[in-house]
Amino acid sequence: MKKSTSTTLIICIIGLLPFVMVVGNSMFIPIIPDIQHELRLTTVESGLILTVFSIPAALMIPIIGFISDRVGRKKVVLVSLLFIMLGSIMSAVAPLLLDGQAAFSLLLFGRFFQGVGAGGTAPMAMAMAGDLFEGKERSKALGTVEVFNSLGKVISPIIGASIAVFLWVGTFWIYFFLAFLAYFGIKISINERVREKKAFSVKDYRRSVITIILREFKWLIPIFIASGVGMLLLFGLMFFMSYYFEESYGIYGIQKGIYLAFPLIALTIFSYWTGNKLGGNSNKVKQFLLLGLSILFISFALLIFFHGLLGLLVLITLVSVGLGFFLPAANTAVTSSVGIHERGLVVSLYSMIRFLGVAFGPITFSVFMNEPMELFFLSFFFVGVSFVILISSWTCIPILKECNPTI
Structure with a gap:
């Protein structure tokens, strides 16, 4: 951890990771009817917009954890956030470049990439907090992680519903911005301890x-x-x-x-x-x-x-x-x-x-x-x-x- 960066700022930057994961589903719940109407989807198809995010996120979590114990949390988090940004762009441009089922397919691919990336956010926040802090500072950091998690649940539906009033694809650009903010913060503020090299077995x-x-x-x-x-x-x-x-x-x-x-x-x-x-x-x-x-x-x-x-x-x-x-x-x-x-x-x-x-x-x-x-x-x-x-x-x-x- 860089000495020039305050502990509070580090904790808040780490807290962005669970926030990003929670927002990945909660923010899009209010806009599902809008997407269904514009892309002429069935109820089952519109439900896939949430499911195709949740399943890869859940399945990636233990894989991400395994990799992070070998190559470091920071590298894994940065790559995960890049996946979220890529998926957000794909989902945002889908209804602009394509129509109907073609747009829906590209949007699902984008959501899939977002889900893969989300699997490397919230879990790594807790692991990072455990690595970087000890004693009371660790408990404070983990409590803050839970606060950001909860805040994401509270405000993300409000954000989604507010943006959807104007243009529902704007939610994907908001998600891109949140992922970029977390990427920038982790990139410049987190300096992990040097890890002992271990065989990847x-x-x-x-x-x-x-x-x-x-x-x-x-x-x-x-x-x-x-x-x-x-x-x-x-x-x-x-x-x-x-x-x-x-x-x-x-x-x-x-x-x-x-x-x-x-x-x-x-x-x-x-x-x-x-x-x-x-x-x-x-x-x-x-x-x-x-x-x-x-x-x-x-x-x-x-x-x-x-x-x-x-x-x-x-x-x-x-x-x-x-x-x-x-x-x-x-x-x-x-x-x-x-x-x-x-x-x-x-x-x-x-x-x-x-x-x-x-x-x-x-x-x-x-x-x-x-x-x-x-x-x-x-x-x-x-x-x-x-x-x-x-x-x-x-x-x-x-x-x-x-x-x-x-x-």
Whole structure:
């Protein structure tokens, strides 16, 4: 890390990476009807505009992590951002140069390139934060990463909807600009430690990672599961709220956007606060993990019985508060459990599971859209199982006592 660059600026530049990944899907959700109308697409075809981004992003995450442990995070991030910029240009010019299915095909290719690039953004942010910082600074950096992640969720649909009022292809140019800004910041501000040269052996590396996961099983696997469930529930709830507000209460447009923003703002605030409070002490990490899951457990128990408009708003905001406690603590536990040479792949696997939770949340909740009581009971069950798996893997639970203070 360059001495001339402040720690705060470095953290903010790294925070742009998860922001770029989140914006890659969320910003385009409001413009899907516009694209469908202009390119004369079916509903299934328009849905592919989101899917063709999500699948390559999720699949690339562990591959990117493997490569980054060998060649360095910075190189991988820069190449990933170039892919996003290339894909953005392809998608933006598609309706200008071509028409109908030809334009749609080029747009999908562009979205595919964006997805491939996005796989090397958010996961590398956590890995970079783990490499560059230690102790309280690491926790602060990881909390800030979660804040940027949350901010992306909050403002990207608003950005997309605002730009689409004038010209929907403008969203792709905005995405290009965000990727370029992140590229420029990483290029001039991040100076990684010199890495020991290691043979590029897939077999040896796989064996090493399996050993690490088995060694750190009590930290990693339960946190992987709980984090994936948490993201599935968060994005499933956002999908549910968007539909439920319109169908049950006739809430549309800006008013609906404001209501949807409440939980995400709560997630942002509490993620930042938790990141500043955490250190490298496993007692605090475990306490915040327990606190976060406890709040989720109670919230979904209450949602089974109270899911009118006010109850929905208050309790889903409370769910986000719980995730604001849990996710930064989970990030700290994962990044601190492994060394610098294995961190990339382990963090990437963790990020892949979280991203798959994001992808499957809306699908899962859509099945029970007309049965909110069953939906919230199922969510309550998922959180309960995650809670039991997590605490049963610990040999010491830091409630009213101190445990081993080192992660």
